[in-house]
Amino acid sequence: MGENKLILEMRGISKDFSGVQALKKVNLSVEAGEVHCLIGANGAGKSTLMKVLAGVYSMDEGEIIFDQKQANITNPISSNRLGIAVIYQELSLLPNLSVAENIFIGKYPRKYRYLLDWAELTKKSRALIDSLGIKIDVMEPVSCLSIGHRQIVELAKALASNAKLIVMDEPSATLSSEEFETLVRVIQELKNKGISIIYISHRLEELFRVGDKVTVLRDGQYVATKQLKEITQDQLVELIIGHALSKEKKPKVPISTIEELVTMKDIHTNKLTSINLSLYKGEILGLYGLVGSGRTEILRAIYGADPLQKGELYINGGKVKFRSPAEAMKKGIALVPESRKTQGLLLNLSVWENAVVPSLKNYTWFGLLRYSTMFKHVNEQVEQLMVVTPSIRASVKNLSGGNQQKVVIAKWLLKNSNILLFDEPTQGIDIGAKEEVYKIIKGLSDKGFGVIVASSELAELVQLCDRMVVMFNGNIAGEFQQEDFRDDAILHCAVTGG
Structure with missing residues (x-):
């Protein structure tokens, strides 16, 4: 200079x-x-x-x-x-x-x-x-x-x-x-x-x-x-x-290819064409591609947000045809959206209120809320996910981006979801909070959850995933196993479509 x-x-x-x-x-x-x-x-x-x-x-x-x-x-x-x-x-x-x-x-x-x-x-x-x-x-x-x-x-x-x-x-x-x-x-x-x-x-x-x-x-x-x-x-x-960041990749563990949690057969929507995809129990599957490639649309199709024009969707081995996200939620599917503030949270409500929104019926008895049980379960999730908040009564809008994201995850765990869909899970959160979210996602897969992560950050997917699917113009352009993750090959696939 x-x-x-x-x-x-x-x-x-x-x-x-x-x-x-x-x-x-x-x-x-x-x-x-x-x-x-x-x-x-x-x-x-x-x-x-x-x-x-x-x-x-x-x-x-x-x-x-x-x-x-x-x-x-x-x-x-x-x-x-x-x-x-x-x-x-x-x-x-x-x-x-x-x-x-x-x-x-x-x-x-x-x-x-x-x-x-x-x-x-x-x-x-x-x-x-x-x-x-x-x-x-x-x-x-x-x-x-x-x-x-x-x-x-x-x-x-x-x-x-x-x-x-x-x-x-x-x-x-x-x-x-x-x-x-x-x-x-x-x-x-x-x-x-x-x-x-x-x-x-x-x-x-x-x-x-x-x-x-x-x-x-x-x-x-x-x-x-x-x-x-x-x-x-x-x-x-x-x-x-203030300390070195752990760069440990998700350890390669055998994924059972017997128990399929999600199966997509020749799926078509208004943005997707001929999608064939499977998610296995305990697997973290990555979705990568440029903006508009169809990453988010795959999550929306599984979650029931986009209607299927053609093809078959199987959840936990059973054929389904979701007419809304509410039906997908009943089958154990949860979406952590890209925009947590507008799609994932009710900012004017407290931590506990946001955490119990999807599972409120589980905490009612003859029309009355069982507050003690509800607060106990919310506090357990806050502790397990290490949500930094003065209390569960604090307004969620006053939390940092990383802690807001943890509240979104907590609400789905309280709902007993076993298939979690993450869309840009670390967007807008700092490097320390990113590491904590990565640990949560890896921990979920270790417990047998099925996880799909759509992200525009290739390094994030390389660190997290067992397998990666590359999207291009609404189609699957390629698939990579963890041992085959190479930035140049994945990027070439994302840019050229194959």
Whole structure:
């Protein structure tokens, strides 16, 4: 990076919330024109530090130097005026307004003092979008754009505010691989313009793609800042969690091919064609493929969410034809969905209420809830799955992503499900919580459960699975046994279809 000046220095930042020390004398320095990654486990203090920078929280102690001047950030407006823009994971665009209106919202060009100058608005918006090398119709409503293009509009909005530093919080969480590649290219364009970026992501491989440096936080404290080209992913993991991460693969144990829990024979749905697939007792079966390949659709077909147009489905040896997920649940099938917040949990309810939703009838006696038995069983699951929560009465929305995922798993174990379908089981959770979820999944297979894991992370499936099926365009493109797992062969199959 040469002798670039520092655009940002956060020195000795501390923040306390009612006796809970969220940040303790944290330091962060970012150079002009640099992509500086910020990482740490859930609860490490990343979001709190960025909210201090954005003016959402006031710091209890410390100082901020921005563009080599003492900064007095008291609210988001004062932060934005300095040239700091924050793009949160939940984008702040107004879907019914056009791209141009969103980019310049609050600062529209005017003519005759009171009238909006549409020609100038269109011209300026096109210039900004063109500067990022993306073709987007600036008069199109944002609601018509893909998630990837909405990210680009957020970046253009930041540039319109003359941002010198852009904070990007989990920008790739909902992007396809193609959209992520576009984002990588746009980030490079921003660097070339001398704009600095703080990039927050749980996906470690991304940091090495886009970043120059990385700062690690743990338990609200500064751990280290490293040049990414001088550190390995394993070393970074050790800094994040404070100890080396176990990379043990699931031990190869003989899987009984006699007891089939799931059998799909020539299954067709509106997204799948001629699917023949089996899941055996005690097996972890992986589903891999690019976005739109049909991974999720296989889970939905088994779970009764997508109707079968043709073919036969057998569960525990018996032929079934599910008309709804409720019928699949009665046969011991459970789905841990990709979006736990919108599909897996009722966020305004407590841990215990979420855990017993599918099995509530098991805890009623003549219409009355048997609270003591119910609480006993929920507490047992919370303890076995190591859910970190103040109590089972705590609201599930206040838990970390990893602990929310454990609550989703707990509710299906209370339902006595023996076939578990996981769709992107570690999406949006930190590296330490990932390891805990892996242990849970492996433990379930050891107890004889049948497990199917659909994931876009190949390394995850290689570590977890006994067998892997690769999907391509709604078809099975290939199948690999654990001893044959080779990244190049699997990726070739996923990209070419065979």
